[in-house]
Amino acid sequence: MIRPCNHADLGRMFDVINDAATAYEGAIPADCYQRPYMPLDELEREAARMTFYAWEEDGRLAGIIGFEPMGDVTLIRHCYVLPDRQRRGIASALVRHVMGQTTTERLLVGTWAAATWAITFYEKHGFRLLPDGDALLRMYWDIPARQRETSVVLERQLSLRQEQNP
Numbered sequence: 001m002i003r004p005c006n007h008a009d010l011g012r013m014f015d016v017i018n019d020a021a022t023a024y025e026g027a028i029p030a031d032c033y034q035r036p037y038m039p040l041d042e043l044e045r046e047a048a049r050m051t052f053y054a055w056e057e058d059g060r061l062a063g064i065i066g067f068e069p070m071g072d073v074t075l076i077r078h079c080y081v082l083p084d085r086q087r088r089g090i091a092s093a094l095v096r097h098v099m100g101q102t103t104t105e106r107l108l109v110g111t112w113a114a115a116t117w118a119i120t121f122y123e124k125h126g127f128r129l130l131p132d133g134d135a136l137l138r139m140y141w142d143i144p145a146r147q148r149e150t151s152v153v154l155e156r157q158l159s160l161r162q163e164q165n166p
Contacts, residue, residue: 002097005052005064012061013052014040020080028112029150050077053097055090065094067102070140074102076109095125099158107156110141119152127154 005013014036021037038046050068054061063081067074076098081090099107109127111118119129130136133153137143143151 001056002053002093003056005047005054007047009052009054009061010040010043010047013047013054013064014038014043016061016064016082017043017078017080019082020086022083023117024112024115027114029114029146032112032147032150046077051101052078053094055081055094057085063090063094065091065098067098069102069104072104073106073108073140074098074104075140076107079109091121092125095122099156102158105158107158108136108140108153110137110143110151110153113150113152119154122154122156125156127156129153130155 017038018036024037025033046066050066052064052066055063061082062085064078065076065080066078067076069075076095079091079094107127109122110133111122113119123129130153133151134148136153137148137151141148
């Protein structure tokens with residue numbers, strides 16, 4: 001079941017993000033990885049500025065997605081699924097849900113260049129890798145320079161009439 005997240009979910013969102021982000025350890029540059037990957041105070045700031053949805057099954061959060069409209073684009077800012085619940089279509093359902101919620105025709109996602117599994121996932125969902133990732137990261141994201149240097153941006157063009165009225 002997909003549902004909006006609220007403040008009471010922050011602890012469970014923290015667990016999902018940080019359990020799933022262990023996949024980055026050893027893949028992304030060591031100076032970019034920390035434990036917890038996203039501290040609770042950072043998650044609180046993120047939750048205050050964007051919309052989060054959760055995939056809930058068996059009474060627990062199994063996945064989350066956060067997105068943020070930014071003018072003419074919508075950013076997928078976070079998409080994480082618990083390791084023991086991955087490869088069951090949860091992330092796909094969450095991405096499709098965001099596609100149905102967005103009011104822009106461009107959906108962007110930034111991810112680590114070394115996270116090839118994430119790039120492949122988004123490409124399977126109609127996203128394409130953009131050559132001007134650094135410019136887009138500077139324009140739409142507030143991330144450290146080191147993270148920009150080691151990240152990429154993917155885009156999906158949406159026809160809002162088709163996405164919202166299949």
